[in-house]
Amino acid sequence: xxxxxxxxxxxxxxxxxxxxxxxxxxxxxxxxxxxxxxxxxxxxxxxxxxxx
Amino acid sequence: xxxxxxxxxxxxxxxxxxxxxxxxxxxxxxxxxxxxxxxxxxxxxxxxxxxxxxxxxxxxxxxxxxxxxxxxxxxxxxxxxxxxxxxxxxxxxxxxxxxxxxxxxxxxxxxxxxxxxxxxxxxxxxxxxxxxxxxxxxxxxxxxxxxxxxxxxxxxxxxxxxxxxxxxxxxxxxxxxxxxxxxxxxxxxxxxxxxxxxxxxxxxxxxxxxxxxxxxxxxxxxxxxxxxxxxxxxxxxxxxxx
Numbered sequence: 001x002x003x004x005x006x007x008x009x010x011x012x013x014x015x016x017x018x019x020x021x022x023x024x025x026x027x028x029x030x031x032x033x034x035x036x037x038x039x040x041x042x043x044x045x046x047x048x049x050x051x052x
Numbered sequence: 053x054x055x056x057x058x059x060x061x062x063x064x065x066x067x068x069x070x071x072x073x074x075x076x077x078x079x080x081x082x083x084x085x086x087x088x089x090x091x092x093x094x095x096x097x098x099x100x101x102x103x104x105x106x107x108x109x110x111x112x113x114x115x116x117x118x119x120x121x122x123x124x125x126x127x128x129x130x131x132x133x134x135x136x137x138x139x140x141x142x143x144x145x146x147x148x149x150x151x152x153x154x155x156x157x158x159x160x161x162x163x164x165x166x167x168x169x170x171x172x173x174x175x176x177x178x179x180x181x182x183x184x185x186x187x188x189x190x191x192x193x194x195x196x197x198x199x200x201x202x203x204x205x206x207x208x209x210x211x212x213x214x215x216x217x218x219x220x221x222x223x224x225x226x227x228x229x230x231x232x233x234x235x236x237x238x239x240x241x242x243x244x245x246x247x248x249x250x251x252x253x254x255x256x257x258x259x260x261x262x263x264x265x266x267x268x269x270x271x272x273x274x275x276x277x278x279x280x281x282x283x284x285x286x287x288x289x290x291x292x293x294x
Contacts, residue, residue, distance in 0.1 A: 001091045005102040007167040014106045014160040015091075018113070022265065025152045029269050033276035040279040043286045 059137050061278050068271040075268040082261035089254025097251075106164040108254055111239075112262040114157035117185060118220055120150030120266060124192070125217035128210040138274070140206045141281075143213055144196055145273035149266055151189035158182060169233060177230035181223040188216040 002008065090108035097104035124143045131139035161179070162172045173179065192212050199205035227236045238246045245252055 001105060002096070002102055005096070007101065007103045010163045010167050011102055011105045014109055014163045017159055017163070018109045018156055021152055021156055025149070026265075026269060029273050029276065033272045033279070036276045036279035036283065040282045040286075043283060047286060047290075 061138065064138055065275060065278065068275055072268060072271055075264055075271065079261060079264040079268050082257055082264060086254055086258035086261045089257055094251050094254050100168060103164065103167050104251070106160055107251075108258045110157060110160040110164055111255060112259040113153045113160060114182070115259055116262045116266055117150055117154035117157050117182070118223060119263070120146050120153060121185060121188070121213075121217065121220055123270075124150060124213045125220075128213035131206065132210050132214070138278075140210070141274050141277045142270070143209065144206075145277050146270055147189055147193050147196075149269055149273070151186065151193065153262070153266075154182065154186045154189055158186060174233055176233045177226040178223065178232050178234035181219060181226045184219050185216075185223055188212070188219060192216070 001011070003012075086108070090105055094105070094108075096102050124146045127139045127143035127146065130136045131143065158179075161182075165174070166172050192209055195209045195212060196205050199208060224237075226232065227234050239252070239255065247255065
C-alpha cells in the first residue's frame with residue numbers, strides 16, 4: 001500500500017472506521033456477556049443461600 | 053446434531069463455550085492473513101489505484117449485512133414454526149451485528165464512492181436498497197427495545213424480520229434489475245468470478261474472517277442474552293415469592 005498515493009486518506013479512513021466499529025462492538029458484546037453472566041451467577045448463588 | 057438437541061440452553065452453552073476459543077483463533081488468523089493480502093500483497097488497480105483496497109473491507113461488510121439478515125429471518129421462521137426456544141435469542145442478538153456490518157458497508161461504500169464517482173451518496177438502486185436494509189435492522193432492534201412484554205415483542209419482531217427478508221434478494225439483484233452506478237456482481241456469478249486471483253484471494257479471506265468474527269460475537273451475544281433472561285426469571289420468581 002502506497003500511503004502517499006492519491007486518495008490514500010479514503011483507504012485509511014475506511015480501514016480505521018471498520019476497526020473502530022467492529023472493535024467497539026466486540027468490546028461492548030464481550031463486556032456485556034461478562035457482566036450479565038457474573039450477575040446471573042451471583043443471583044443464582046443468593047437464591048441457593050436463601051433456600052438452604 | 054439436531055435442532056432439538058440445541059434447544060436446551062445448557063447444552064447450547066456447553067457447545068458454545070467449547071467452540072469459542074477455536075472460533076476466536078480462526079477469526080484472528082484469517083484477519084491477519086486477509087489484511088496482509090489486502091494491504092501488502094495485492095496490487096493496486098490499473099484504473100482505481102490504491103482506492104481499490106477499500107473493496108477488502110467494503111464487500112465483506114456488505115456480504116455480512118445480507119448474510120446476517122438471512123440468519124435473522126431463518127431464526128425468526130424457526131421460532132414461529134418450531135417454537136425453538138433459542139431461535140428468538142439467535143435472531144435478536146444477530147440484529148446489532150448485522151446493523152454494524154450494514155453501517156460499515158454504507159460508510160465504506162461512501163468513502164469509496166467519493167473518489168471514484170465524485171459523490172458521497174447517490175439514490176441508486178443498490179445504495180437505496182442497502183439503506184432500506186439498515187432501516188430494517190434499526191426497526192427490528194427498536195421493536196425489542198420498545199415492547200416491554202417479551203412474548204409480544206418476539207412475535208412482532210419475527211414478523212418484521214420475515215417480511216423484511218424480501219429486501220435481501222432486492223439488494224443482491226438490484227444491480228442486474230436496474231441501471232446502476234454500482235458495479236455488477238464480480239465474485240458470486242454463474243460464470244465464475246471476474247476478479248484477478250491476486251485480488252480475489254484476499255477478498256475471500258476477509259469474507260471468511262468477517263464470517264468467523266460474526267459467528268464468535270453471535271455466540272457470545274447469545275450467551276449474554278441467555279444470562280439476561282435467566283436474571284429476569286430469577287427476579288420475577290423473587291417477586292412472586294414475596
